Amino acid sequence: MKYSKKILYPLLILFFAAGCSLFRTQPAGTLFTFTYEGKTYEIAGYSNESGESLNYLTFRDNGDVVFRAVDRNQSGLIDQVIHGSISVLEANEIYRAGIQLALENDQFKRIDRNRIFEQEYGDYQLMVESYLKKEDQFHNRFVLFNLNWDLVGIYWDEDSDGTIDRKDAGDLDMELVQELYSIAISSADKQKRLEKTDNDQLIINANTKRQRELAGSYD
Secondary structure (H helix, E strand, O other), X not given: OOOOHHHHOOOOOEXXXXXXXXXXXXXXXXXXEEEEOOXXXXXXXXXXXXXXXXXXXXXXXXXXXXXXXXXXXXXOOOOEEEEXXXXXXXXXXXXXXHHHHHHHOOOOEEOOOOOEEXXXXXXXXXXXXXXXXXXXXXXXXXXXXXXXXXXXXXXXXXXXXXXXXXXXXXXXXXXXXXXXXXXXXXXXXXXXXXXXXXXXXXXXXXXXXXXXXXXXXXX
């Protein structure tokens, strides 16, 4: 079965599954190893009793950790490099290669996220995803790709108030990022995908059509 590039990266939510030679069972999850440009990397998936889940991307040299990065929501995107000097964009390139290999070997489970809004605008693909931080408190992640779905930047609206507060990756001027984010939020509102909470937070509402849209992306 052929998958579109769009499914491979921005829309694919991975939970790596045990049960094949590529995985080793871990106390709290599974470990997937793969080779990219002659080097061996690990993606370790973990979850806890509260339902929180994350993936770690790790590169070792003679047993020593050279770098480690984390995908905090198993969303298919590295959020932060927690050890080492590699950039978030570089880590995502490697992580993407691992996702591709897991996909080709049918070694993943997909978790569909419903609070995602996507739009093509100019030279960019815009993606806004709302996450629940704690009870009744959300934050929005704003992700920019080019038209080939190569990652350009990752930014956060910490209070879901329509203002970008920080970046995880990317070199775009922050005024441009804010402009693009405002465009995405406005478009979500026009398409009835935006919800205003009792705390005046602007979040993406659940998309009940998402499963059918994803199914339509297969060739």
